[in-house]
Amino acid sequence: MKFERDDGTSSTELGWWVFAAALAVVLVTSLDSYLGWFVFGLFLYYVARPISRWLQERGVPSGIATILTLALIILPFIALLAAIAVIAFGQLSAVRAADVERLVRTLFPGFDFGTIPTTPERLYDSVSELLTNPSIRSFLFRIRGFVGTFAAQSYNLFLTLIFVFFLVRDEATMTGWFRRTVADEETSTYRYLQAVDQGLNSVFFGYTLTIFVIIVLSAVIYNLLNLVAPPSMVIPQTMLVAVATGLATIVPLVGRSIVYFFVVAYLAIVAFETDPVRLWFPILLLLIMEIAFDNVVRTYIRPVLSGRLFPTSLIVFAYLLGPPIFGWYGIFLGPFIMVVVVQFLWVVFPTLSWPGSPESNDG
Template sequence: MIPNGDADAAWFRSRGWWWTFAFALAIVLIAALSDYLGWIVFGIFLYYVARPVSRRLHQRGLSSGTSATVTLVLVVLPFVGVLFVVASLAIVQIATLELTDFDAVLERFLPDVDTDELPTTDMELYPVAEDLATDPRLATVGQWLSGLVGRFLTASYLLFVTFLFAFFLVRDERRLGRWLRTEIVGERPNVTTYLRNVDAGLQSIFFGYTLTILAIVLLAGVVYAGFNAIAPAGLEIPQVLLLAIVTGFASVIPLVGRNIVYASIVGYLALTAIRTDPTGLWFPVAFYVVMGVLFDGIIRTYVRPTLSGRLFPTGLILFAYILGPPVFGWYGIFLGPIVMVVTVVFVQQQLPRLLHADQRTSGTGERE
């Protein structure tokens, strides 16, 4: 509390102006960096991905700078490349889906639909293409390509700056943590505990769940390819890579995420077997037993607890990832989980302390 009387003026002269300057400086920084918020959040995500590996290397004798460099070059950069490749492959797989593929699916699930009415031949698609070719808006395609190149160069530069930001966070994390504990937090054990829990939660979300999704994509792809190797004629699983990616990302949905994918595949295979060769019904049954029972059991019992832990309810994580991009933009996929972790830890740890502060301090006189 600020003292009264002459001490008020003395306090304002000694600290008040500095607090005013601090708020003004914060406003300037927020205004200057607001356009780069997404890249800052992405840098924090890369930091949490790189930190466990960098710490392990540091414990084995490497300096903080060397361990950070090795981690970013040999782990984080390939990791980001894998994420980019997975996303690109998913887009390519969707783009390469032919109309005949949709015809086959419609014939399996909706046999009454007349797929002959769909434009599948060159003669049927030619009028559509001709209309597009004569569209005057295509005259601006050169400008569009020029803008695309400019955006690509800008994004490349910002990605480079983001990697530098993550590098310095990884390299100087001990120095920053020590400065935060001694100069900012001080003797406040509640604040220290809160920050540690937030840090542990972000580590679990960013490092653990990302690895979990990638592991499920890889394992599902291997299993789907193995099933196709033994599949009866005409019962192969379509678009194995795309379905493996969908299986991994569906794991974010609690309880039913992967089961929806399995059920869709089983339904497709079962209808195909019934219409072609009913003796092949053993294949979708075997697929469901392996994926719905064995595979899911391994994921729930070993993969997910080992990689991501159980710090937060899966439903909260789902909403953080789903609502983040619509609310914040593309970087909401990273900022949404951060907001979720900070909020949940506060509600779990600090809110009960605030609500019951009088009861806790009335008898002891201890400061919260």
């Protein structure tokens, strides 16, 4: 690695490393509460980067290309994610209302729910109190917690978008500075960070975006099928089923099919108990999802989006263990940690195990 020294002495270099470590500790401690938004910003960066590069290759300046990408792609994408989350939690509360608050507190450990009615009973009590005491003071007291929380999270999202903007716009400048100042293309440090970049692109732009696309498409299909469903034969909780379909995509071979099977089995049981003629609907659902939808996923969505850089088993554990361990941002931080560790084992660890190898002598 290439680091400039003042006088070439080892004591000076050691002093600068101590100072750098102290700066890192201060930075990590100060920004700890923003870790979730940081990894979410990294995810948005890897979603926006290929689109911005595509625009720049066609002559659009980097700043304008970044603004267009954020305005036309990233902001609608965030709004779609928020809508999916709200609808999914709403449908979940209809199934297991008592568990919704516990689940939300697990995924959002720092979120203030004290003044927000998260159950029908608390919502009824809040509305009743406002009706019996319809004063401005009572109304402001009720909404101040929600407004404060909403404003804080909106500010965090605004910071995240600014972070993504500068990452996408100035990526070439930052890469050039890194090559000139820290490590050039011949060093193992550069190769490792390049491998991490490729891995994050494979996971974030590949697997994660594939999951979200499948969630959206399957939700549209389920709701369209419900429009032609016989009475009492609608697909229940379509958004929850769509989320399960998307998450099951990371399980190889049989992931989505398990979701289809349970929905079809449920509808078939309802048809047998009411009118066997209605079996046409679960059969239609099975044909559309197993033949048409799955072929679209395998032929178009996966080849275009999904990366094949890591073993599927690692991807499965990264996505499934991330949210329970870290909260809502674990779906991004879990894969991030997996990429950093695996690429270290693949790129750097062999050079440490065999110091005499050519790769271990290039810095």
